[in-house]
Amino acid sequence: MxxxxxxxxxxxxxxxxxxxxxxxxxxxxxxxxxxxxxxxxxxxxxxxxxxxxxxxxxxxxxxxxxxxxxxxxxxxxxxxxxxxxxxxxxxxxxxxxxxxxxxxxxxxxxxxxxxxxxTDMKCLCRPDCLGLCPRCGKNLNEGPCGCETERDPRFAVLEQLLDKNL
Ligand SMILES: [Zn+2]
Ligand SMILES: [Zn+2]
The missing domain is CATH 2.40.160 (Porin)
Known part of the structure; x- marks a missing residue:
């Protein structure tokens, strides 16, 4: 106006x-x-x-x-x-x-x-928002997704390689 x-x-x-x-x-x-x-x-x-x-x-x-x-x-x-x-x-x-x-x-x-x-260009639902699991996409604010216990064997091999490099 x-x-x-x-x-x-x-x-x-x-x-x-x-x-x-x-x-x-x-x-x-x-x-x-x-x-x-x-x-x-x-x-x-x-x-x-x-x-x-x-x-x-x-x-x-x-x-x-x-x-x-x-x-x-x-x-x-x-x-x-x-x-x-x-x-x-x-x-x-x-x-x-x-x-x-x-x-x-x-x-x-x-x-x-x-x-x-x-206005903030980015904002969070709460300051400590846990976000989504990068592997299964579950909202981690609602609880753990289980990815930590049921590892994909291909990732286990990759992690061993990474461990050796540390
Ligand atoms: Zn959030
Ligand atoms: Zn997950």
């Missing part, structure tokens, strides 16, 4: 509120499989002594996929964005300020860019 900032851009002390619903496709980081509730963000742009700053809050309910074992698990969090905006195009060149689009800004774009920066 494009937010017109003409009435606050030159007016220090002024603010403009907004409410928008984001397109989930724009927020899909590799670690997220889907969102389970609409992405409704409420926020405002403040002109503080001539500097524009966007703040927004967005409750996010989503399903993450564990990078190690592939199990999906739900996560809910309140995402808070705080993004300084460039009042003119030249200020936007250094990358620290989000550039305006004409006399306004696309608040959906600002919030999704901030969300993606803030």
């Amino acid at each position: 494009w937010l017109d900032l003409r009435d606050i851009i030159e007016m220090p002390g002024k603010s403009k509120g907004f409410e928008t619903v984001l397109d989930p496709e724009a927020l899909l980081a590799p670690s997220i499989t889907r969102f389970t509730a609409p992405l409704r963000a409420v926020g405002r742009v403040d002109n503080t002594a001539g500097l524009l700053n966007l703040r927004a809050e967005m409750p996010v309910s989503m399903v993450y996929v564990c990078d190690r074992c592939g199990v999906e698990f739900p996560v809910s969090r309140l995402f808070e964005a705080q993004v300084p905006l460039a009042a003119d195009a030249e200020d936007g060149d250094d990358g620290e300020l989000y550039p305006l689009d004409g006399d306004g800004v696309d608040v959906d774009d600002v919030i999704s860019a901030s969300f993606l920066l803030d």
Whole structure:
């Protein structure tokens, strides 16, 4: 949603509120499989002594996929964005300020860019996730798979060779 900032851009002390619903496709980081509730963000742009700053809050309910074992698990969090905006195009060149689009800004774009920066590209279902057995593919969080006791004879030969080299 494009937010017109003409009435606050030159007016220090002024603010403009907004409410928008984001397109989930724009927020899909590799670690997220889907969102389970609409992405409704409420926020405002403040002109503080001539500097524009966007703040927004967005409750996010989503399903993450564990990078190690592939199990999906739900996560809910309140995402808070705080993004300084460039009042003119030249200020936007250094990358620290989000550039305006004409006399306004696309608040959906600002919030999704901030969300993606803030979201881990990899995540685990729990810090000590054991992952999958590389041989049989069983999820080792659910218990041992038995590969350790029933060794494939071909692997036993290989291990003997490796032992000799140690
Ligand atoms: Zn896991
Ligand atoms: Zn196994």
